Amino acid sequence: MRRFIEKSVEKVLMASGAITSLTILLIVVFLFRQGAGLFRNSVVEENYSLAVNKTNPVEKLTPEEIKNIFDREIVNWAQVGGLNEDISVFRLNDITSYVSEEALGEEMQFLSHHLSEIVDTHPHIIAFIPNEYIRKDFKGKVLDVGKITPSDFFAGKEWFPTAQPAPLFGLxxxxxxxxxxxxxxxxxxxxxxxxxxxxxxxxxxxxxxxxxxxxxxxxxxxxxxxxxxxxxxxxxxxxxxxxxxxxxxxxxxxxxxxxxxxxxxxxxxxxxxxxxxxxxxxxxxxxxxxxxxxxxxxxxxxxxxxxxxxxxxxxxxxxxxxxxxxxxxxxxxxxxxxxxxxxxxxxxxxxxxxxxxxxxxxxxxxxxxxxxxxxxxxxxxxxxxxxxxxxxxxxxxx
Amino acid sequence: MSIISTKNVDFYYGDFHALKGISMEIEPNTVTAFIGPSGCGKSTFLRLMNRMNDLIDHTRMTGEILIEGQNIYDKTVRVDELRTKVGMVFQKPNPFPKSIYENVAYGLRVNGIKDKDLITHTVEESLRNAALWNEVKDKLKKSAFELSGGQQQRLCIARALAIKPRILLMDEPASALDPLSTSKIEDLIFTLKNDYTIVIVTHNMQQAARVSDKTAFFYLGELVEFDDTQQIFLKPKIEATQNYITGRFG
The missing domain is CATH 1.10.3720.10 (MetI-like)
Structure with missing residues (x-):
């Protein structure tokens, strides 16, 4: 009987040691898994894209450049490797200054058509628009902004997690x-x-x-x-x-x-x-x-x-x-x-x-x-x- | 004229009466051995001579200890000055966590000597006197902990010699060492006698017989017998001494 009790006490002690170690390991794994997910995110906000005119030579923008463009701190395309032209910034709620509400239709059914037209007719525009309005016949150029890279995080000099369209996660x-x-x-x-x-x-x-x-x-x-x-x-x-x-x-x-x-x-x-x-x-x-x-x-x-x-x-x-x-x-x-x-x-x-x-x-x-x-x-x-x-x-x- | 002279020294650890009325005269350039069973007070008595027991709380002393005619427990005596006159080597080798060179130079530096040539010269001289120079002269910058136990103890002797004391107190200096290192230390004591007065506490009868001129036997806090070493070991006057030396108790 005593032997049995001693054996079970031994097992209980062993089990608590194992459970504790496992818990700690689990926390660490969870932490790393969640953290690593950051680098699977796009630079701009989820389900949104940045589009420019087809004639615009700029192909890529860094998160900082995006933020500064939309904050109007960068105002000329030359500053980001483009032509010497002023940047005009377009957000979805700017639409009414380009087209009338009637033209968009009652259920906004013409929105994507007009967005395409706006980007096409304004050569110096940069537009921040939801992906759902970018159709196959979109006449602009959707910028390839890529995913958040480790260097954006580790070498980033700004922490601005709520910035639109591109939040900055600089460590x-x-x-x-x-x-x-x-x-x-x-x-x-x-x-x-x-x-x-x-x-x-x-x-x-x-x-x-x-x-x-x-x-x-x-x-x-x-x-x-x-x-x-x-x-x-x-x-x-x-x-x-x-x-x-x-x-x-x-x-x-x-x-x-x-x-x-x-x-x-x-x-x-x-x-x-x-x-x-x-x-x-x-x-x-x-x-x-x-x-x-x-x-x-x-x-x-x-x-x-x-x-x-x-x-x-x-x-x-x-x-x-x-x-x-x-x-x-x-x-x-x-x-x-x-x-x-x-x-x-x-x-x-x-x-x-x-x-x-x-x-x-x-x-x-x-x-x-x-x-x-x-x-x-x-x-x-x-x-x-x-x-x-x-x-x-x-x-x-x- | 004796260099150390104690008169009716009583010493207490709290309520414990550790030394009872010890009076003793020690001549210059002699080796005096203190023997006796553990707890008999011989180390305590030794540590009174450089006031090392000051560091222990709840202790009390009465009586007088004169070194070169001065009562070292007088209020005007500066303890650090006294200790430069009365050097000490401890039971276990206790080098500082410094280089061999710095271990020996330490005593000079804390006593305000800054002259580099003088320090270097004294370090070499002390290491030679401690019969260690030839073994360490190529690694003076190495840590003292890299030396063997016996070498470390000789380093501690060199360290004590560097400040040129008059008296060298040795508290069982060979008890932690192997026979070969022990015999080196004993040879060293024999040569050092020419320049220093040495008082050594030892548990080792043969050692006392080999190195000392005079031997004092302590028992239960009392000085039982103090005489020439030959006398003590061949014809002790008191039976207790006889019994201890022949190993019948202790």
Whole structure:
């Protein structure tokens, strides 16, 4: 009987391990599958096409060019490799300025005929029209815009998922926003965190430590939305006033909040690392007439440098994935940041903010999953880095 | 004139009375061995001589320890200066995670010496004195961790010698080493005696007999017998010493 129970417990443990691994694998596969779907989407909106006059030499337009043409930022065909002529833009609801409503017929039955005529008679036109109105006898030239390419995504400098006719899914502003905010956060958090870790591990009395340590650990338990709230009410106005900015919601505000949030992680890991320095090594330094400070900076810190690196990387990991607090204080404008005093938008904040309004299965939706994939790859890379560092640390201690 | 002189030293770890009224005189340029069973207080006593026990919380000492006539527990004494005069080699080799060269140079650097030629010269001299120079002269920039245990311990001795102490305290310096490395360390102690006063804690009777001029036997926090090594090992005056040396307890 006992044997039987032990056997079944063993099976249950094995099964839970297997189920957990499978679930994680499934999530990853799902993420990648959805994300990869982005590259099966056409550059222009689904079921729409771009058409030009047959005489127009332009054959291909990039998503950016399309957006700029329809935003009237590109106004001459010469700018996109065509003739030196002004571009006239045509959207379906412009139809009434070309033909009267009566001519279209009661049920719009003549619409496709007129569209064909308009494109044919206006040599410099570009028309954004639904595929259903493009008949076989269409007299214009339908542009081959192709599918969204990986380079549109990975090297794209603009994130404009709701732009018509061609939404832009450029990763760079979001990726740079994320890295920018995270690294600045670590830059703030590292000196303070390290100082606290050194103090806790080497200088604090047992009693101070007994008070300080739980407080710091409590810091890690505060929900991130509270940090965001604090940032919005305290940090953002402070930054706005100090730097005399139009808005205080900047990368700087995000990094300050993230620094505070990453601090407990950095302190705890770094303190543990400092504590692994053997007593004998410290004593060897002191026995040579070194002061306590000399011992800390010349022996203890070099000894546990890989542990401190692990703390930093883990802190970055925490910062990269943080969503809520960052969403609340960074201003969320998807532009490539040049200074810390500009609003930025991070990958997790983008996913959180946009997933609700992106139509399921559409290009926007899949682009958000692709962002998820990128985020996953970043954190995966960070975990691998931690593994390598701690493996090195263990080797060093042997 | 003795270089180390202790008067009625009592030492407590919290409530535990670890050393009881130890008085001892140590002559310059001698090797003194402390022997006794584990927990008898010999290492504690050794660590009082460079105030290493200051680092341990909840400890208390009474009595006096004079080094070259100065009470080292006097409030005016600077501990880091004292430790440059009284060097220490530990039980396990404990090199710093630095190059061989930097390990030896460390003591000089933390004591404010910046002259590169002087440092290089002292590093070589110390490594020669520690009988390690020939083995490491081609890899001074390599990490100290690449050396064998015995080499690491000699590196630690070189490191202690570099700051030119008057006294060298050795806390079971060969206990973690193989017989060959041990004998190298013992030869080294024998030559170092000319320039330094050495106090060595050891569990190894033969080692004490081989290297020391004087031997002190500690038992339960008391100094039972302190005499010339020959006397202690051939004709101890006290029965407990006799019993310990012959291996009847301990």
């Amino acid at each position: 760079l502003p979001l990726l740079l926003g994320t890295l920018w905010v995270s690294f600045a956060a670590i830059l703030f958090a590292l000196p303070f965190g390290l100082a606290v870790a050194i103090y806790l591990a080497e200088l604090a009395s047992t009693r101070t430590r007994a008070v300080l340590k739980p407080v710091i650990e409590l810091l890690a338990g505060i929900p991130s939305v509270i940090y965001g709230f604090f940032g919005l009410v305290v940090v953002v106005p402070l930054i706005q006033k100090t730097f005399d900015l139009p808005v205080g919601e900047t990368a700087l505000a995000g990094s300050v909040i993230l620094a505070v949030m990453a601090m407990p992680t950095i302190i705890t890991i770094a303190e543990d690392a400092i504590r692994t320095v053997p007593r004998a090594t410290k004593e060897a330094s002191l026995a040579l007439g070194a002061s306590q400070m000399q011992t800390i900076f010349k022996v203890i810190l070099p000894y546990c440098v890989s542990g401190i690196m692990a703390a930093v990387v883990l802190g970055i990991g925490r910062a990269v994935g943080e969503t809520m607090a960052v969403l609340m204080v960074t201003g969320n404008s998807a532009i490539i940041p040049t200074t810390l005093l500009e609003p930025v938008r991070t990958i997790p904040a983008t996913i959180a903010a946009e997933l609700g309004e992106a139509p399921t299965g559409g290009a926007h939706y899949e682009a958000l999953f692709m962002l998820g994939v990128i985020l996953f790859l970043i954190t995966l890379f960070i975990s691998i880095l931690i593994e390598i560092i701690s493996a090195k640390q263990i080797k060093q201690q042997q």
